[in-house]
Amino acid sequence: MQKNLLETQHVSVQYGGVNALDDVSVVIGEGEIVALMGPNGAGKSTVIKSMFGLAPIASGEVLLHGEPYVPIPHNIVHKSVSYVPQGRRVFTHLSVEENLEIGGYIVKDKSLVKDRIAAAYDLFPDLKAKRDKYSGTLSGGQQQMLAIARGLMTDPKVLLLDEPSLGLAPKIVKEVFELVSKINEERHTAILIVEHNLQSLLPIAHRAYVLDHGKVIIEGDAQKVASGDILERIFMGTYKPTH
């Protein structure tokens, strides 16, 4: 039976009295790719932030390996969970290699850090050629690859990706999603992806959640979610909830 690695259970998040999430339960199981979709302002990124202690949870809880866990930003990485934030957020005045070293901060064995940097270069050869360059000089696609590679430095069991296609050309988006799929297959890393680019995401996802106005509207097998017209209605703003 598949183990649940990380989940939110009935989580609500409020910003200044406004509900950003309302009773949201999202589960990431061992080795799966989970898609988290929805229109702008649906609360997708807030789900990830609540798992990392970056959003104020008003009610509900976060579970790690089935146990309640109070998320604190600098702690959850020790629990084998890694976060690749929206907009890449690489350290532009540090080199590619220094960014990777920062990603491996909690790994105390320095030779292991070197091995993982070498593995990152194998996975993302473009980065190797620019290892000594400031990451601010990289293209958007290369910065996204660096952000993912940095997130993999701790060899996490769970990787949370927030809008990895944001601002990237379609060709680069395809490359990024191919790499995400490869990481999942080769390393068995469970991946939660927040994304609005459904065309690229759904073919590689195992399960999907669709959010609208801070609530989960649909969840289930990614292909089944993709097959109906409900996604189109949600994104077009014509979906009317029945409850």
Place this chain on the structure above:
Amino acid sequence: MDYIFHLTTLSSIFAILAIGLNLVMGYTGLLSVAHAAFYGIGAYASAILMRSQGMNFFVAMGLGVLLSMGVALLIGLVLSRFDGDYYALASLGFNVIVFGIMLNWEELTRGPLGIPGIGKPKLGDHTIFSNMEYFFFTLFFLIIIYLLARLITRSSFGRTLKGIREDETALQVFGYKTVYFKLAVFVIAAGMAAVAGSLYGSYITYIDPKTFIVMESIMIISMIILGGLANNRGAVIGATFFVLLPELLRFAGFPPDIAAHMRQIVYGVLLILLMMYRPQGLFGEYKL
């Protein structure tokens, strides 16, 4: 020549201050307006210890540095919880408080009268007295501080400071407890400022509270903005420029009674031009 050595000694002292503040502001991105307070704590501590306890300059300086770092540790615990404008305002408040203590704790500091007759350093039986000797003496400390700053900024600690400057939250998700790093760099910079304070008091042989007002902190900030944030060499050049510029203006033919005001205007215009056309300063890698 004595005049040249006087200016280069002052430049070296301000360069030490600028290097320390550059660690906090340039590398870590924290706008601290409290640097003159630590400069003053170092100066007052060593002056009082030398005068009242007859302590050797080096011992007094060491204790002044420790006191300054200890105070920075306490204040830093509060400041490290802030960032941005709140950090700047809270640090400014601290500078005002320290100035108030220097001005009003008359039994210890002699208040507005200041402390005259501060002793000169002695190396064995030799007292460092002439401007030339004092310049080389100060230069020695500047080199040590410069090398220490270089070591820090090229280490993984320095890399973390830059990470805090760029995106503190992004750094935290990799397991960094950024509060400790912010605190550590603040304490180190306070120690460096105390070294400058001890050197200044002993060189001028007189200190008073007005030397350590908030405007002094702002001037040190201006030095590193001019030289370039996050560049140690820029900090030294910025400090040198700010010490030498008023001297150059002396030769510009302004009447003495308006020369001082003209200097302030020139500083202000320079900073505005810099912000408009080169916000990263002369050698900086980062702009405010």
